[in-house]
Amino acid sequence: MSFELPEVRNPGLMPFRFRLLPGGRAVVVTDLAGRFAILSREEFGDFVAGTLPDDHPAAARVRNAGLVRSAEGETDTVAALRRRSEHLMRGPGLHILILTLRCNQACVYCHASRKGEGAEGVDMSQQTAARVLDVVFASPSPDLTLEFQGGEPTLNFEVLRFVVEEASRRASASGKRVFFSLVSNLSPLDQEKIDFLVDHGVMVCSSIDGPAALHDRNRRWSSRSAHQATLARIEEFRRAYAKRGLDPELAFVNLLATVSRASLAQPEALVDEYVRLGSKVVHLRSLNPFGMGKKIWAKEGYTAEEYLAFYRRAFDHIVKLNRAGVEIMEKIAALALTRILTDDDPNYMDLRSPCGAGIGQLAYGYDGKVYTCDEGRMVAAMGDPMFCIGDVQAGGYADIIRHPGVRSLCVASCLECLPGCSDCAYAPYCGVCPVYNYVQEGDLVARWPQNDRCRIQMGIADLLFERLQEPGLEPLLRRWTINRDRSSVYRRMMPLTTPVTCP
Numbered sequence: 001m002s003f004e005l006p007e008v009r010n011p012g013l014m015p016f017r018f019r020l021l022p023g024g025r026a027v028v029v030t031d032l033a034g035r036f037a038i039l040s041r042e043e044f045g046d047f048v049a050g051t052l053p054d055d056h057p058a059a060a061r062v063r064n065a066g067l068v069r070s071a072e073g074e075t076d077t078v079a080a081l082r083r084r085s086e087h088l089m090r091g092p093g094l095h096i097l098i099l100t101l102r103c104n105q106a107c108v109y110c111h112a113s114r115k116g117e118g119a120e121g122v123d124m125s126q127q128t129a130a131r132v133l134d135v136v137f138a139s140p141s142p143d144l145t146l147e148f149q150g151g152e153p154t155l156n157f158e159v160l161r162f163v164v165e166e167a168s169r170r171a172s173a174s175g176k177r178v179f180f181s182l183v184s185n186l187s188p189l190d191q192e193k194i195d196f197l198v199d200h201g202v203m204v205c206s207s208i209d210g211p212a213a214l215h216d217r218n219r220r221w222s223s224r225s226a227h228q229a230t231l232a233r234i235e236e237f238r239r240a241y242a243k244r245g246l247d248p249e250l251a252f253v254n255l256l257a258t259v260s261r262a263s264l265a266q267p268e269a270l271v272d273e274y275v276r277l278g279s280k281v282v283h284l285r286s287l288n289p290f291g292m293g294k295k296i297w298a299k300e301g302y303t304a305e306e307y308l309a310f311y312r313r314a315f316d317h318i319v320k321l322n323r324a325g326v327e328i329m330e331k332i333a334a335l336a337l338t339r340i341l342t343d344d345d346p347n348y349m350d351l352r353s354p355c356g357a358g359i360g361q362l363a364y365g366y367d368g369k370v371y372t373c374d375e376g377r378m379v380a381a382m383g384d385p386m387f388c389i390g391d392v393q394a395g396g397y398a399d400i401i402r403h404p405g406v407r408s409l410c411v412a413s414c415l416e417c418l419p420g421c422s423d424c425a426y427a428p429y430c431g432v433c434p435v436y437n438y439v440q441e442g443d444l445v446a447r448w449p450q451n452d453r454c455r456i457q458m459g460i461a462d463l464l465f466e467r468l469q470e471p472g473l474e475p476l477l478r479r480w481t482i483n484r485d486r487s488s489v490y491r492r493m494m495p496l497t498t499p500v501t502c503p
C-alpha cells in the first residue's frame with residue numbers, strides 16, 4: 001500500500017521512520033533506538049505538521065517515544081543507542097565448533113555437508129580442537145560461549161569432553177567466563193554422557209518439529225522413530241536435572257521447530273505438541289537455502305507469504321492458549337518484542353546491525369578452517385569458500401579477525417547504510433544476512449522487494465504491531481520479554497545463536 005510522508009512542518013521532531021500497517025489505518029513511528037508510537041493516519045499527519053494538540057493522547061505517546069525534541073529526550077536516545085550497540089565493543093563471544101560432519105539421522109531439509117554415521121576423516125581431532133581453543137581464548141571478549149554443532153556433535157563425544165574440560169581449565173587460568181551449548185538430536189547419548197553434560201553446565205538444544213508423524217517425516221532415522229528417541233532423552237535430562245535438585249523452570253532442554261512444507265498446514269498441532277511436552281517456548285525456524293539443493297527446496301521450501309500465513313496462525317494460537325492460562329511463547333516474537341517493548345538487547349547474532357559475522361561469532365570446521373558463521377561454512381560445503389576467513393592450523397586470532405571478509409560482511413549488514421533498511425521503521429528490531437543474500441541473489445546486499453528474509457521479518461513485525469494495538473494484549477505480550485536468570489544451572493544464561501544454527 002503506497003503511503004507518502006505528509007509535508008513535514010514540525011521543526012521539533014527527532015529523526016524518525018514510519019510504516020503504514022496492513023489495513024491502512026495505523027502508522028508505526030519509530031525512533032533511532034527503537035522506541036515507538038502507533039498513530040492513526042490523521043494523528044500522524046498532525047504529528048508531522050506540528051498541529052497535534054499538546055493535550056491529545058497521541059501527543060503523550062510521541063513524547064514518551066522520544067519522537068519530539070527535548071534536551072532530556074536527546075540524552076535518552078543517545079543512551080539507548082549506546083546500550084543497543086554495546087556488542088560492537090566486545091569481540092567475538094560465540095564460537096561454533098563443528099565436531100563432526102557425521103550424523104545418524106537424515107533430515108529432509110539437511111544441508112550438503114552431512115555425511116553418513118560411518119564416514120571417515122570428518123571428525124575434529126583433539127589437536128585441532130586445542131588449536132581452536134587458542135583462537136577462542138585470544139578473543140578480547142570476557143564471556144565466551146562454545147557451541148557444539150555438526151553433523152551430530154555427540155558422535156565425537158570424546159573431543160566434546162576434551163573441549164569442555166580444557167576450556168574450563170583455560171577459563172580459570174585467564175579469568176574469562178566460559179559457557180557451553182550443545183545442538184544435538186540427542187539420540188546417541190547414554191546416561192554417562194548425559195551426566196557429564198549436566199554436571200558441566202552444558203546447555204542443550206534439540207529439535208521437535210511437531211507431533212510424532214510430522215517430526216518423523218522431517219527427521220528420518222532408518223526405521224526408527226526420531227521423535228520417540230528425542231523425547232526419551234529429554235526425559236532422561238529431566239530426571240538428571242531433578243536428581244541434582246535443579247529448578248525445572250530453569251534447567252530444561254531448549255527445543256526448536258524447523259518448519260518444512262509439511263508443517264505449513266498444522267501450526268496449531270505443532271504448538272499443541274510443545275504444550276503437551278511441557279515446553280514454555282516454541283522456537284519456530286523457517287527453512288533457509290544454505291547448502292540445500294534446488295531439488296530439496298522445490299519439495300520442502302515455500303514462499304515468504306506461505307510461511308507468514310503459517311506463522312500468524314501459530315502466533316494467534318499461542319495467544320489464545322495464553323488467554324486460557326497456558327504459559328507458552330514464541331521465541332522469535334519474544335526476541336523482537338524485547339527490542340520493541342524494553343531497553344534490553346538480546347544480542348541475537350542475526351538480528352543486529354552489523355550482524356555477528358566475524359565480529360560477534362566465529363565458526364570452526366572439523367578440519368580447523370574458520371568461517372564468519374556456520375552459514376558461511378555451509379556455503380563452503382557447497383564448494384564456495386567465500387566466507388572462509390582463516391585456518392587455526394595456519395594463523396592466529398589477529399589474522400582471522402583482520403580478514404577482509406569480516407569487514408565486507410560488517411559493511412554489508414550495517415542497516416544504517418543499506419538502501420531499503422536505512423529508512424525502514426523496523427530497522428531497530430531487524431538484521432540482514434549477507435550470506436543469505438549471497439546464496440539467494442549472488443550479492444552480499446539484497447534487492448529488497450524480492451528478498452524473502454526481509455518479507456518474513458517485515459511480516460512478523462507487522463503482526464506484532466497489529467496485535468500490540470489490540471485491547472489487553474500488550475501486557476500479555478510483555479510477559480514474553482521476561483527472561484529468567486538461569487545462571488544457577490548454566491552459570492549464566494547465554495542467548496542461543498541464530499535460528500538457522502540449531503538442528
Ligand code: SF4
Nearest residue numbers: 420421424427430454
Ligand atoms: S531487512 Fe526488511 S524489514 Fe528488516 S530493516 Fe531491512 S527493509 Fe526493514
Ligand code: SF4
Nearest residue numbers: 350355357373375433
Ligand atoms: S546474519 Fe547471516 S552472515 Fe550474519 S552471522 Fe548470521 S548467518 Fe552469518
